[in-house]
Every structure is written in structure tokens, then in C-alpha cells.
Amino acid sequence: MKAFLHAVSFLVRLSWRTDRARLLKAFALVMVGYLATPLTALALRDFTNAALGGETGAARLYGLATAVLLIFELLMGHFAHLTYFELGEIEEEALHAELVRICNGTRGIEHFDSAGFAETMTLVREELGRMRLAVEAVLQLTGLLVQVLITTVVLATVDPWLVLLPLAGFPPVLISNASQRLVDRAKTASASATQLSRHLLELATTGSSAKEIKLFGIEERLIGRQRAEWDASARRLGRAQLTAAAARAAGQAVFAAAYGGALVLVVRRAVDGQVNVGSVVLVIALAVQVSVQVAAGLGLLSTLQGAGLAVERIGSLRDRVRPDPEPVGDPQDAPARLRSGIRLENVSFGYPGTDRLVLRDVTVDIPAGSSVALVGENGAGKSTLVKLLCGLYEPSSGRILVDGVDLRSLRGRSWQDRVAMLFQDFARLELLLRENVGIGHVPALGSDAEVRAALAGAQAEDLVAKVPGGLDGLLGRAYGDGAELSGGQWQKLGLARAGMRGRPLLLALDEPASALDPSAEHRLFESLVASSDAAARTVGAVTLFTSHRFSTVRIADLILVLDGGSVVASGSHQELMAEQGLYAELFGMQARAYR
Numbered sequence: 001m002k003a004f005l006h007a008v009s010f011l012v013r014l015s016w017r018t019d020r021a022r023l024l025k026a027f028a029l030v031m032v033g034y035l036a037t038p039l040t041a042l043a044l045r046d047f048t049n050a051a052l053g054g055e056t057g058a059a060r061l062y063g064l065a066t067a068v069l070l071i072f073e074l075l076m077g078h079f080a081h082l083t084y085f086e087l088g089e090i091e092e093e094a095l096h097a098e099l100v101r102i103c104n105g106t107r108g109i110e111h112f113d114s115a116g117f118a119e120t121m122t123l124v125r126e127e128l129g130r131m132r133l134a135v136e137a138v139l140q141l142t143g144l145l146v147q148v149l150i151t152t153v154v155l156a157t158v159d160p161w162l163v164l165l166p167l168a169g170f171p172p173v174l175i176s177n178a179s180q181r182l183v184d185r186a187k188t189a190s191a192s193a194t195q196l197s198r199h200l201l202e203l204a205t206t207g208s209s210a211k212e213i214k215l216f217g218i219e220e221r222l223i224g225r226q227r228a229e230w231d232a233s234a235r236r237l238g239r240a241q242l243t244a245a246a247a248r249a250a251g252q253a254v255f256a257a258a259y260g261g262a263l264v265l266v267v268r269r270a271v272d273g274q275v276n277v278g279s280v281v282l283v284i285a286l287a288v289q290v291s292v293q294v295a296a297g298l299g300l301l302s303t304l305q306g307a308g309l310a311v312e313r314i315g316s317l318r319d320r321v322r323p324d325p326e327p328v329g330d331p332q333d334a335p336a337r338l339r340s341g342i343r344l345e346n347v348s349f350g351y352p353g354t355d356r357l358v359l360r361d362v363t364v365d366i367p368a369g370s371s372v373a374l375v376g377e378n379g380a381g382k383s384t385l386v387k388l389l390c391g392l393y394e395p396s397s398g399r400i401l402v403d404g405v406d407l408r409s410l411r412g413r414s415w416q417d418r419v420a421m422l423f424q425d426f427a428r429l430e431l432l433l434r435e436n437v438g439i440g441h442v443p444a445l446g447s448d449a450e451v452r453a454a455l456a457g458a459q460a461e462d463l464v465a466k467v468p469g470g471l472d473g474l475l476g477r478a479y480g481d482g483a484e485l486s487g488g489q490w491q492k493l494g495l496a497r498a499g500m501r502g503r504p505l506l507l508a509l510d511e512p513a514s515a516l517d518p519s520a521e522h523r524l525f526e527s528l529v530a531s532s533d534a535a536a537r538t539v540g541a542v543t544l545f546t547s548h549r550f551s552t553v554r555i556a557d558l559i560l561v562l563d564g565g566s567v568v569a570s571g572s573h574q575e576l577m578a579e580q581g582l583y584a585e586l587f588g589m590q591a592r593a594y595r
């Protein structure tokens, strides 16, 4: 019941906020349509009595009224449907926006690591289409309640015992509630199996993984595993659906018995001469309506209970998102230019939901205008450090200072607006070439000159000629016939996106050349040195990059060597080589391998 009430209040508030004029129009149409039903039964009663009494004129009039009311009921239904449709569209759009806000409304991304976030998001995305029906259900249920009320009053005028007839509709409703909960529990319990099965199906049918699947010959294994997961989840759901259907049928049998009883009662009273034939017709017509109303109410209730669960899930997604941290001291904007630089002070960090520290007590000073390279073995914590500096995670302890100001004191997005970044798992945006680059600095998205300059900075200007449609050509085949790019070309687009950022204070590039060929890498680093020098001169920007290639690492002013989450050495290439520590060892190994 709580889920149902939650859904009703959520949907009414959402509709009121998004389009109250349409909501009121739909409500008026529904009400007129639903009121026409009991009025038709009353007109039918009077028609029968007039016809049996030989009052031809009155019978004609009531007959006409019955026909007009029936037409009215049908027409209103159609018009109301149109309004629901428009309302549903607007609501679904509002819900899309709400989900995007939940995912991206805060500075951090911890919620993506929290247990169950992805699973719940999958369930909510699946339920969105049904949420639009829920708006219609709320309105229809309101109309139905008014209709049941009027029907009960009219039935009571024939025989007070008939008041009990709508009450007989309650057992099916209560049983239906319990059945729906059973189905929902089964859905939640099988969510991870369903998700895994979908993931396996996607793996087996997506071009990017098809090559390896074919070569490793694991199609059958994948299909078998996918089938097993799907069967397990379908079996569980099927059992729950069957139990729910049997329980619902039992509930409806209770009503069927009451309906039969009502007819026997009124026919006996007519035989005894206590009521007229018109009243018998009225009861037959209305009692049928009651059964239709109960069945419709059940359907609407189960739609709304499903919606209630989706509303609760949206709420639980919202709860998992950690709000932006309270500013430490007076909130302020990021500085126009870096003067002293960035300091990490005793920074330790563990990912949410884990108890392992990935960074341990890191203290480093990064001078303004410097270039910094992070090196270390896989899993040493390089990408994590980059993400912390971008403000996507907060240190578990310690602090990050920008010109002496705690990152948590910087207002809203003011720091992130000044960070240009390329992540190791950069986004492949299957949108227009222009959008892929331009979203790095949205105000300049429409400027051909700026987008082309960013592409040139990332050594990717040739893509304008290669992609059909040039800057306005589509990339990828996810939904359209766009150009397919190579891994290195996608990475260059990620770099160009970072290059669009105006006046960055931090240029953070996580393995920017991992997919590039040696000559592209060489040209990229030359261009990177030029742009980071320019940014250092104009705003004191820091350029930070991670790389496993020591030939590029050596160009950095400061190299930080990470091992097991700690900075074990730092200095210039010459200083670190002279120390003969881990850096010199890794450098030597790589040099020997390329000899």
C-alpha cells in the first residue's frame, strides 16, 4: 500500500510540475467519461419502466438519453487517451532527466561504485516505459473511485444489502497486492541473473567482442552460460507469476459469488413486487459495471504498485548518491591562475564499499606550471590519483590543496570546469564528430575553427576528411550508420576533447598514448609539450600524465613513482636514475627490451 501511495503522490507531483494544464484537462475528461457509466444505467432503468408502462414519449426520450450517454462515454475515453499519451511522453522525458541528474548531479562518482547502483539503474530504465502508463492509471483510478461511489449509492436505493457488493471487490484487491509483492520480490531476486544474462547476450552479439569470441571458440560456452542464467531467472519469475495468478483468480471468485447473490436478491424482490422491473435492469447493468470496475481497478492497482516499486528504486538511487561535500571554510572559486601549485597532504584513499587502501599517505607538492609524470606497475594507484585530483572522489583522509585552498572549499564545479582530462577508459561518444570534440567546451561546439584546432592539437585533423560528412558526420554504429574508428582514432578524439577546455589549471591525461602508434605518440607529446608550456605560461597550469613508456616519461619536470599506493620516489629523470631505485630498474628493463 505504501508503494502504491508513494507512486500516486510522486506521479501527481511530477505531472503537476511538468504540465499542470494537461493534467487538469485529462482529469476533467476522465471524470466526464466515468460519470457517464452510472448515468447510463439510470437512463436504462427509466427507459424500461416507461416502455413497460406504455409511456412511448418518455421511453423514446430515455432511450435517446441512454444512447447519447454511451456515445459520450466512448468519445471521452478517446480524447482522454490522447491527453494521457502526451502527458505520459512529458513524464517519461522528465524521468529521463531525473535519472541523468541522479547520475551526474554531484561532483563525485562514488555512487557508481556502490553495491547495487548499476543493477537498480537497469531495473529503473526497464520500468520507465511502464511509468508513463502509471500516469494514466492514477487518473483512471480516481475516476473509477468516483464511479464506484456513485454506483454504490444508486444500488443502495434499490436494496441496502447491495451496498455490500462493491465491498466484495476488496478481497481480490488485497490478494492482488500480496501477489504483486511476491512477483516483485522474485524480480529483485533474479535481477543480477537477468543482468548477467543480458550482458552475456550483448557480448555474444556485439562487434567489438565478436572477434575474440570467435577466435577463442567460446560461442557455445557463452550461449550455454547465458541460457543457464536466463533460465534460472525465468524459472523463478515464472513460479512467482503462476502463484500470483492462482491467488488472483481465487480473489476474483469471491466477487463472482457476491455478484450472483446480488442478482438472486433483486430478482426475488421483483417477484415479490417490492421493486419494479426497471430496478432489476438497473441492478443487472450496474452489478456488471461493478465487476468491470473491480477488474479495471485491479489492473490499475497492479500498474501503480509496479510504478511504486520503480519510484522507490529511483529514491534508493538518489539515496546512494553522496551529496557534494560541505565546503571546508569559506566557499570560493578556483583561482584564475595557479600561483604556488597543487599539494597532496597525507592523502589516503579506498574505494567506497571496500576496506583496502589504494593510496596510502601520499604527500606531494606539484609546483604551478610544472609537468608531472606518474609511473608505477599495474594497479599501483596512478589512475586513482588522477581521479582524486579531478575531484571525482574525495580522499578518505588527508587533503588536496590548490594554491593552499582545500579542494572541498572550491565552489560547485568551479575546479572541474578548469580541468582538462583524458581518462584511460575515455568515452567513445557515438555522436557527431563535432560533438565528440566540442563537448569539451560546449560554448565553442559550433565553432569549426576551434573544433578543428583541437583536432589538430590531438594529431587528428585527418579525421575531418575521413569521416563522411566531416565535422557533422556521425561516428559509430550503435544506432546509425556512422563511421567506424580505430582505437587510436577514438583516443585522439578524447585528447581533442580535453584540448577544447579553455584555460585549464590541470591537464590530466591518463595514458594518453596507449592506443597510438610510435610516430603518432611522438607527435602527440611534442604537441602536448607545446600546449602545456603555453598553459603553464598563461595560467600556471599543471600537466599531469601517466604512462608506461619511459621514453615519454623522461620529459616531465617531476616524476612520481608509485608502488602499492605509496609514492616511493620522486624527482626528475636524472635524479631518479642517479638514485638507482625502482624507477631506474623499470627504465633499464624497458630500454633493454627495445634494444
Ligand SMILES: Nc1ncnc2c1ncn2[C@@H]1O[C@H](COP(=O)(O)OP(=O)(O)OP(=O)(O)O)[C@@H](O)[C@H]1O
Pocket (backbone or CB within 6 Å): 113, 351, 354, 358, 376, 377, 378, 379, 380, 381, 382, 383, 384, 385, 424
Ligand atoms: N572503481 C573501483 N572500485 C574498487 N577498486 C578499484 C576501482 N578502480 C580501481 N580499483 C583498484 O584500485 C587499485 C589501483 O587502480 P588504478 O586504476 O589506480 O591503478 P593504475 O596504477 O592506474 O593501474 P594501470 O597501470 O593498470 O592503469 C587497483 O587494485 C584496482 O583494482
